[in-house]
Amino acid sequence: MKISKILLAAFITSAVSFIGCKPKDSTVQKNITEKFAATPECAGATATVNDGVATLTGEVKDDMCKSTTETTAKDVKGVKSVVNNLTVTPPAAPAAATASPENAMSQGVTDATKDFPTVTATVNNGEITLTGSIKRSDLTKLMQSLNTLHPSKINNQLTIK
Amino acid sequence: MSALQDKYKQLIDAANTSGASNLQVSEQGNVLHIDGEVPDGATKDKLWDIYNKIDPDYRTGDLALNVNVAAGAGTKAKVTTDSTNLNIRKGPGTDQPVVAKAAHNEIVTLLSKPNDQWWLIKTDSGVEGYAYAQYLSPQ
Secondary structure, eight states: OHHHHHHHHHHHHHHHHHHHHSOOHHHHHHHHHHHHHTOGGGTTEEEEEETTEEEEEEEESSHHHHHHHHHHHHTSTTOOEEEEOOEEOOOOOOGGGOOSHHHHHHHHHHHHHTTOTTEEEEEETTEEEEEEEEOHHHHHHHHHHHHTTOOSEEEEOOEEO | OOHHHHHTHHHHHHHHTTTOEEEEEEEETTEEEEEEEESSHHHHHHHHHHHHHHSGGGOSOOEEEEEEEOOOTTOEEEEOOSSSOEEEESSSSTTSOEEEEEOTTOEEEEEEOSSSSEEEEEOTTSOEEEEEGGGEEEO
16 A cells, blocks of 8 residues: 555656656747747747647748758757648749839838838738737837938837837 | 827927928828928937827827928038947948948938938048938938
């Protein structure tokens, strides 16, 4: 009786410590996201982790980024395998074909957001919509820059940190 | 006075008394547009401070404030990046090749303003090219 109790206790202890050794999916996902944030030149990838399988989605600028992002995710502790569903941004159309006012504004918006990689801006009918995140100290700078493009409206949906 | 002009009255009044030139206040599709040229960067910052106080973090999207510092050809401008060098490019756009860099706090000469976003400048070492106007403060 006593021995079986001790054995049971030992079994529970080992079972608990075994579960404890395996990083939780949410922790692994957080660690991958942090690794991605450290390589802003390959921004655009998002990882979701399920039972140690990391699925990558989003759009990155080139094939190089697609493969380095996969390697980055593989190297994170707790990742068993990686499903790489990343897409690569198609190359920009030649400048000659993009001379409309809408495209001129898009180019201007690209220029204005270049120094703020966490900001995504889209142009539609002369309206600029901002999503993503920005530091409060950078917000005025960005807004000043965008206002020089004469937008009809700016929809600021940024998360401010 | 419209509701929008009423909301931004303090800003319009400040712009009117700031010494701004070519000041235009208009409304298009429920957005108030204020355009003009102000004498210096401090005035521009002051107007943006008032805007941010009336509409914190510029959330409403009912104002387009485009006030820029008046500066003609030949004006000296200081490179006011946070700390880094400023790219000088072959053409007006970040897709254009970088031909040189101007150092933080370097003084350059304004040659022309093709638009409010990109200015054609010349460095003291004689390099000409386009730089992002946001990082240039006319002296």
